Amino acid sequence: MGLGNLSKMTNSSKPVNSNEHNVYFGTDSLKKYFDPDCQPPLPLVELPPHLNPFYEDGVRVYAKMMTMHPANNVKAMPALNMLEASVEPNRTDTVIEYSSGSTVISMSMIARVMHGVRDTRAFLSNKTSDAKLKLMQFFGLDITLFGGPSQPEPVDERGGIQSARRMALESERIANPNQYENDRNWQSHIRWTGPQIFKQLPQINVLCAGMGTSGTMTGLGTYFKGVKPSVLRLGVCTAPGDRVPGPRSFALMRPVEFPWKEAVDVIEEVGSAHSYTLSLNLCREGLVCGPSSGFNLQGLFQMLGKRKAAGSLPELAGSDGMTHCVFLCCDLPYQYIGEYFQKLGPEQFPPSETSWERDALEVLPQFYGSPRSLEQCLLSEIALKPQTRVLDLRKPADFTVWHLPDAVNLPLASLGPHSVSPFSDPEVLEAQWVELERIFTDGGLGLQLGTGTHVLVVCYDGDTARVATSVLRAKGLEADSIRGGHRALRMYGIGNDNPVAAPKVPVATTVSISAVPLE
CATH class of the missing domain: 3.40.250.10 (Rhodanese-like domain)
Known part of the structure; x- marks a missing residue:
């Protein structure tokens, strides 16, 4: 993407945001509340020295609190941008998306608020936790479960991604934004997130984000390559054989078609133990965020540690002699509470x-x-x-x-x-x-x-x-x-001595709150 196109995407036709009091009036107040062009920028918060092991090395670390959007997660930006182009006024009455959490929950809220579409349906893996199923039902989502891997390949014709796509092609009343193939996913971070960060911290030297669908890193990496090429763009993948909600392992990035390779300079691999631990520490210090946020921070710490050991850490510093690093806090911890207790030892939690x-x-x-x-x-x-x-x-x-x-x-x-x-x-x-x-x-x-x-x-x-x-x-x-x-x-996965064999061919099963098999 050239600088000309980048400039077009970052220059909105809307007036410059002047809502300094953060108040939303009128019959369209909720629309303004969800619109980043009508809000102050989401907070950028520096970590105090006791949370930053590289503070004495001249490194300053900042958390970009994407959790502070009304939808409480980083996927709100792609949802806004994709639905803007996918929903046809007076025609679309249903939104369908393959997603196990933040993306489709954001879509359900944004579709109602911004477009008046009240029917949002989630296609997702039958390996999704009961806590996540209940969360989506809480937000009024109709759920369809699919067999196969929890992170399916987008091109798999038997899976939920292509099933949602086919349904939208067969009916003009159904919209399927398809976060896996829709360029407006990653372009949302060129439109909003990147400009916010650059305006808040023009001296930025390092940007860090996780790699799942890769939309966040692709958009931010592309943006900063255009406006400040000296910024080191760090992508974080899940360690092989481990799992953190949201990001993927490097091996699973192969089928992702977004131009993420051109948007990343360095990749780190992070496991779940560090992710949950750092997230827990951030939450207890007042920065409430989920495991993928700790995941991003651990990736940043690993990269900085390697640079320090190699003697190349000073090369990242800017003209002020400091290294300013931004990592994204992507969502909240509450839907993963059970996993914190499962991943971390009892010594992390005071007994009752x-x-x-x-x-x-x-x-x-x-x-x-x-x-x-x-x-x-x-x-x-x-x-x-x-x-x-x-x-x-x-x-x-x-x-x-x-x-x-x-x-x-x-x-x-x-x-x-x-x-x-x-x-x-x-x-x-x-x-x-x-x-x-x-x-x-x-x-x-x-x-x-x-x-x-x-x-x-x-x-x-x-x-x-x-x-x-x-x-x-x-x-x-x-x-x-x-x-x-x-x-x-x-x-917790306890009690699976005789698990029922999964079908070889993924089969979709619609569930409701009264039909979810709990025993």
């Missing part, structure tokens, strides 16, 4: 001394062994430790399908897979409490819950197990329950 409801990965090692053994071994090969018991309150049929090793089935007449929470209905709470009191008082079940026995109680969603734990604690026993019950175990 007053609660008897425990995270699965925190409490299971007290009964079976280390979390590593639970992830790497078949559960049938693991036995309970001495002086421990596991009580499973589910129906016998569900218990038979799958249960924790050596668990005892203690089915409750007042509990079923679709029972309402005892904490939302006092009558249910009373019925379960009375039944549990009778069972534990009668003691005729051969449970042998003697003094010194540590009891773990599990149910479908964790709520009834909390009630049972309270009853047992009142009787002087040490008892805990698993937060989220068996649904949480499934989310």
Whole structure:
């Protein structure tokens, strides 16, 4: 892309933004609120010295908080730019996109606000976590699941990317922006993100972003190649065999057709442990961001460390003698909370001394062994430790399908897979409490819950197990329950001794909130 074309893309016909008070008036207030041309630039925040190990080397590191857009993620810019060209007024009434998270969620909001389109449909992998499925349902998205790899090749005719494309070709009322092939994806960062950063920090020396669809890095790298060629453009890929939500491994970049190779000078590969750790540290210091943000920062730190070791770090400095580095904070951490507990050790999280409801990965090692053994071994090969018991309150049929090793089935007449929470209905709470009191008082079940026995109680969603734990604690026993019950175990990937074989040919399955298979 030449400088002439770049200039055209960055010079909007709209008036220069003067909304210094950040207030949006009128019947189109929401449209203005979502429009970057009507907003102050998204924040650029320097990391304090204790978060920047290269501070004494003259390096300054800045977080570009893409999380502060109304849609709360970096994909809002591509969604805005693509929908602007994809939606036809008075004709388009449905938007379909293959996306497992931020892109399609942003599209759903922007399609409603900017274009009045209320029907947005997400095509995504059947390996998507339950937490993400619920998040998309929360935002009103219709969901269709596809088999095959979680990051499919765009050209795969059997996959969801091409299925969405075909549906749009067959109906003039359906728009499929197709983030994987649409140049307006990466050009959005030439239009908005790049100019914002350059205006905020004209002395920038290093730019760092992750590589997934590669739209962000392609757009920013192309922009800075035009306006300041001396900027080092660092792309970050996932380490081989590892996974961080959003970015890809370098091997999976092969089918990506965006001109990312011309937009990147250096590539670093980063694993999930560093990504989640740095993200957690940033969140606790006040920069709330998800794992891909920590991923980007770790890639920047790795590159700076290699430069320092080689004695070439000073070569990055500008005329002021300092090296100014910008990395992108892409989304928020909340949809990945379970993964933080899964990826990081319990020492990262203060224990809840007053609660008897425990995270699965925190409490299971007290009964079976280390979390590593639970992830790497078949559960049938693991036995309970001495002086421990596991009580499973589910129906016998569900218990038979799958249960924790050596668990005892203690089915409750007042509990079923679709029972309402005892904490939302006092009558249910009373019925379960009375039944549990009778069972534990009668003691005729051969449970042998003697003094010194540590009891773990599990149910479908964790709520009834909390009630049972309270009853047992009142009787002087040490008892805990698993937060989220068996649904949480499934989310962590525990309990797959006999997984159902996936079909060889990907098949699409439409799900709703009542149809998502949780057991």
